[in-house]
Amino acid sequence: MTRRRSRLGTWLWELRYKVGPNLWAIPFLMALSSLVVFALTRQADRAWARSGTSVPEFLPEWLVARTAADADVVLSAMLSALATSLSLVFSISVLTFSLASSQLGPRLIRRFMLDPVTQVTLGAFLSAIVMCALTLSSVTTDRTRSTLPSVSYAVAFVMGLGTFFLLIVYVHRVATTIQAPRVISSVVRDLGRTMQAANDYLPEVMRSSDAGLVEELRRRAAAEGALLTAERTGYFQAFDHPRVLDTTEANAAVVVLEHRVGQFLVAGQPLARVLPAEHAPSVRRALHEAVEIGDARTIEQDIEFALNQVVEIALRALSPAVNDTFTGRTCVDWLGDALRQIGSRPDPTGGLCDDQGEVRLVEPPLRFVRLLRNAYDAIRQSAAANPAITLRMFDSLVLLVRTVDPSHVAAVADYAEVVRESATASTLAAQDAADVQARYERVLAAVADRNGSS
Numbered sequence: 001m002t003r004r005r006s007r008l009g010t011w012l013w014e015l016r017y018k019v020g021p022n023l024w025a026i027p028f029l030m031a032l033s034s035l036v037v038f039a040l041t042r043q044a045d046r047a048w049a050r051s052g053t054s055v056p057e058f059l060p061e062w063l064v065a066r067t068a069a070d071a072d073v074v075l076s077a078m079l080s081a082l083a084t085s086l087s088l089v090f091s092i093s094v095l096t097f098s099l100a101s102s103q104l105g106p107r108l109i110r111r112f113m114l115d116p117v118t119q120v121t122l123g124a125f126l127s128a129i130v131m132c133a134l135t136l137s138s139v140t141t142d143r144t145r146s147t148l149p150s151v152s153y154a155v156a157f158v159m160g161l162g163t164f165f166l167l168i169v170y171v172h173r174v175a176t177t178i179q180a181p182r183v184i185s186s187v188v189r190d191l192g193r194t195m196q197a198a199n200d201y202l203p204e205v206m207r208s209s210d211a212g213l214v215e216e217l218r219r220r221a222a223a224e225g226a227l228l229t230a231e232r233t234g235y236f237q238a239f240d241h242p243r244v245l246d247t248t249e250a251n252a253a254v255v256v257l258e259h260r261v262g263q264f265l266v267a268g269q270p271l272a273r274v275l276p277a278e279h280a281p282s283v284r285r286a287l288h289e290a291v292e293i294g295d296a297r298t299i300e301q302d303i304e305f306a307l308n309q310v311v312e313i314a315l316r317a318l319s320p321a322v323n324d325t326f327t328g329r330t331c332v333d334w335l336g337d338a339l340r341q342i343g344s345r346p347d348p349t350g351g352l353c354d355d356q357g358e359v360r361l362v363e364p365p366l367r368f369v370r371l372l373r374n375a376y377d378a379i380r381q382s383a384a385a386n387p388a389i390t391l392r393m394f395d396s397l398v399l400l401v402r403t404v405d406p407s408h409v410a411a412v413a414d415y416a417e418v419v420r421e422s423a424t425a426s427t428l429a430a431q432d433a434a435d436v437q438a439r440y441e442r443v444l445a446a447v448a449d450r451n452g453s454s
Contacts, residue, residue: 030123208351225273226280336396343404394439
């Protein structure tokens with residue numbers, strides 16, 4: 001049997017999802033690293049003091065404090081400036097989260113929390129404050145004796161000065177990332193990375209292409225499988241496939257999941273069924289450890305959630321209070337690109353096999369038609385009387401007809417009819433109605449070309 005994930009890999013996987021997006025992990029690690037830097041520089045200071053040289057010769061003049069009193073003044077001023085700047089960074093971050101929540105949607109706050117520039121900036125200021133404070137505590141300015149940690153002072157000064165340059169980078173980053181087009185494109189790119197990770201996920205595991213066999217396993221599980229229930233209430237955030245595959249292969253069992261990642265689970269409600277039923281006790285623990293349930297959805301394994309983020313931006317832009325058609329059209333464009341990536345291959349059956357080709361895990365497949373409706377339904381309903389959005393949706397559907405797998409062309413054609421009905425149900429100007437009909441016929445022409453070429 002092939003071991004798909006080591007014990008350490010399993011632990012890291014669990015830790016990643018339990019910690020989640022935060023603004024404390026990297027800053028705290030950087031602050032701890034500054035303790036190590038201070039310890040090393042103090043050792044260097046002691047070594048230079050034993051050699052009889054008060055100031056290391058390799059330090060440039062502008063990094064050298066002539067007396068302990070000078071170092072005390074400079075470090076005190078630096079510490080005060082850093083503390084003030086750190087409060088400014090926190091204020092900017094909170095303001096950014098507020099703007100993102102009100103203009104783009106509260107679900108996108110998670111994205112800004114994951115921004116590496118924000119985390120590194122906070123960590124740099126925190127580590128510089130720690131370094132300056134520790135160095136200042138090492139400076140002695142008594143009349144009887146004075147201690148001047150030259151190396152520690154130089155490193156603290158450089159760290160403090162460097163954070164102010166980083167502050168400029170941080171402000172620029174905030175100014176660019178808060179723009180709606182940039183946020184939309186980054187969400188779709190994250191979706192592409194999620195899909196690529198899903199395609200590369202478990203490369204040695206075979207996916208069953210026998211839809212009939214997978215459906216038969218679902219029927220058997222519903223009729224005679226042992227039921228396992230969810231242990232807590234929340235969103236199905238992630239699933240550790242390797243752990244369950246290893247367990248089912250070892251016990252010659254099959255696990256049929258009742259829910260997919262992204263759906264809401266209620267404690268005590270069905271989570272999965274096990275075939276044969278007598279193997280349920282052996283599988284129960286591994287299954288519950290493999291299921292991550294949290295308070296909110298994440299983009300890691302949830303393609304549908306990434307689409308929902310873009311849809312939420314579009315709905316806010318198209319609301320009567322905002323009425324931003326250009327942002328709505330941008331959302332439709334990027335949703336079309338996301339659906340193009342999703343529809344590049346046929347729908348999966350949901351069956352995952354062991355090393356011998358036996359189906360050991362069945363999960364509900366996320367079908368293209370569901371994602372198509374999830375991406376466009378709410379926008380179509382909100383913008384039924386907005387010809388600009390309707391026409392752009394037809395343009396995206398033409399793109400999909402020409403690029404998706406042939407098995408999805410009929411679904412795109414059917415949805416084009418739904419869009420046309422929504423548009424014609426409202427009162428449109430004659431020119432707008434003619435444009436809608438022309439774009440709809442363009443979709444039909446693309447369908448005919450695709451069917452003819454195939």
